[in-house]
Amino acid sequence: xxxxxxxxxxxxxxxxxxxxxxxxxxxxxxxxxxxxxxxxxxxxxxxxxxxxxxxxxxxxxxxxxxxxxxxxxxxxxxxxxxxxxxxxxxxxxxxxxxxxxxxxxxxxxxxxxxxxxxxxxxxxxxxxxxxxxxxxxxxxxxxxxxxxxxxxxxxxxxxxxxxxxxxxxxxxxxxxxxxxxxxxxxxxxxxxxxxxxxxxxxxxxxxxxxxxxxxxxxxxxxxxxxxxxxxxxxxxxxxx
Amino acid sequence: xxxxxxxxxxxxxxxxxxxxxxxxxxxxxxxxxxxxxxxxxxxxxxxxxxxxxxxxxxxxxxxxxxxxxxxxxxxxxxxxxxxxxxxxxxxxxxxxxxxxxxxxxxxxxxxxxxxxxxxxxxxxxxxxxxxxxxxxxxxxxxxxxxxxxxxxxxxxxxxxxxxxxxxxxxxxxxxxxxxxxxxxxxxxxxxxxxxxxxxxxxxxxxxxxxxxxxxxxxxxxxxxxxxxxxxxxxxxxxxx
DNA sequence: GAGTGGTCTAGACCACCAG
DNA sequence: TGGTGGTCTAGACCACTCC
Numbered sequence: 001x002x003x004x005x006x007x008x009x010x011x012x013x014x015x016x017x018x019x020x021x022x023x024x025x026x027x028x029x030x031x032x033x034x035x036x037x038x039x040x041x042x043x044x045x046x047x048x049x050x051x052x053x054x055x056x057x058x059x060x061x062x063x064x065x066x067x068x069x070x071x072x073x074x075x076x077x078x079x080x081x082x083x084x085x086x087x088x089x090x091x092x093x094x095x096x097x098x099x100x101x102x103x104x105x106x107x108x109x110x111x112x113x114x115x116x117x118x119x120x121x122x123x124x125x126x127x128x129x130x131x132x133x134x135x136x137x138x139x140x141x142x143x144x145x146x147x148x149x150x151x152x153x154x155x156x157x158x159x160x161x162x163x164x165x166x167x168x169x170x171x172x173x174x175x176x177x178x179x180x181x182x183x184x185x186x187x188x189x190x191x192x193x194x195x196x197x198x199x200x201x202x203x204x205x206x207x208x209x210x211x212x213x214x215x216x217x218x219x220x221x222x223x224x225x226x227x228x229x230x231x232x233x234x235x236x237x238x239x240x
Numbered sequence: 241x242x243x244x245x246x247x248x249x250x251x252x253x254x255x256x257x258x259x260x261x262x263x264x265x266x267x268x269x270x271x272x273x274x275x276x277x278x279x280x281x282x283x284x285x286x287x288x289x290x291x292x293x294x295x296x297x298x299x300x301x302x303x304x305x306x307x308x309x310x311x312x313x314x315x316x317x318x319x320x321x322x323x324x325x326x327x328x329x330x331x332x333x334x335x336x337x338x339x340x341x342x343x344x345x346x347x348x349x350x351x352x353x354x355x356x357x358x359x360x361x362x363x364x365x366x367x368x369x370x371x372x373x374x375x376x377x378x379x380x381x382x383x384x385x386x387x388x389x390x391x392x393x394x395x396x397x398x399x400x401x402x403x404x405x406x407x408x409x410x411x412x413x414x415x416x417x418x419x420x421x422x423x424x425x426x427x428x429x430x431x432x433x434x435x436x437x438x439x440x441x442x443x444x445x446x447x448x449x450x451x452x453x454x455x456x457x458x459x460x461x462x463x464x465x466x467x468x469x470x471x472x473x474x475x476x477x478x479x480x
Numbered sequence: 481g482a483g484t485g486g487t488c489t490a491g492a493c494c495a496c497c498a499g
Numbered sequence: 500t501g502g503t504g505g506t507c508t509a510g511a512c513c514a515c516t517c518c
Binding site: 087089180181182183184185186187188206207208210211231234235236237238239240 | 327329420421422423424425426427428446447448450451471474475476477478479480
Binding site: 036037055066068070072 | 502503505
């Protein structure tokens, strides 16, 4: 693991990248155990402490998890809700009723200018647009509209999204990318006619509009998403 | 720093607690430099690596910050907005217009039952209630209603809040407590007459209701807060 | 050049888990 | 009992900052 003499990145950073690549290539499935710290250290010709630092950071980023005495394991792919939940108002650990996902469509599109700009991409760059509807107990509660750079995620299609069960799971399993939210904006919004129809409410029903910008661990823009939530029965909840 | 033989906590954890205590007691002011890692190690009779681990965690918790080649410094007290901002919609790093703070009141009160329960306190435990109004360019944009356990924060009064410029800054400077948000719920709400009057809007104006539960680094309940935001011009923004 | 944090190594021992 | 992660040490060298 001595790599090039002119290395700019620390060793543990190179190890992180290497492990991310090998996970993305399917070398270890979700919940599979990685080799022990000592085995990895020997394989990569670095000290156990350096492997440890790399693993610790990947645990912090949600890619791995550890159990003392058992080993280090690959974490599940993130859901499209990340650390957020839809939870009954006023409860802290309230059980999550089953949130059903319905893929409305996935097609090539141009993103609105302000979206490209926010993602640091040039104007009119080709994008993939994904729309999803979320139901709680049969009733629509949320509507998603996501844009992803088409060149970076070439081949992404509806079938993959359905198989993996969401955008983030697809990005992780097919492209080895684990999205990290860097900005989330919340405001009250009124719905356009189309959105209102999909959510089965009238256009004068105020909704919670969540705008989210996500990047990869390496920092490249991954997704911009607009989500409308109906919060009469549930609240958009962040847990940490 | 050998401490008791029957130690349950790792050394670096004890060092964290010790440093937190000394910061709370005012040994180092905000932006003041701590002794170097080696000096601390010698003073506490531990290795530099152990001090380093403690410092690294405190940096991660926002208590300290480091500059390579310069030193380790005490971070500023958190604002009542934590990692949140009120920002123009659609901007990522948009400059923050001056948000003016107005303390409406600070008095002893009983918290609603569900608040005590959520904080893990017994019913009807005495609390301190703090109300604040936030203005942007003179216009009211947010209204806060916070509850804190009175026994834990005895002596907290309006004068302190005004001096420190907020609840969180007061907790840190007077009590050495740095609140950490563990739950945040967002929903659309209608305002009661009193809230609407304070925010200078009619009761049929939908507002963004943010409910936040905060604990100390040690995990004790610190604050429950309800915040109403008017999001016509700005969005409630999280940056990470 | 002196002092700081940042990286990396090698080795020791402990706490926890599984067979 | 053997293997895993968790803690702690001691020492080396590098990168950055300031004088």
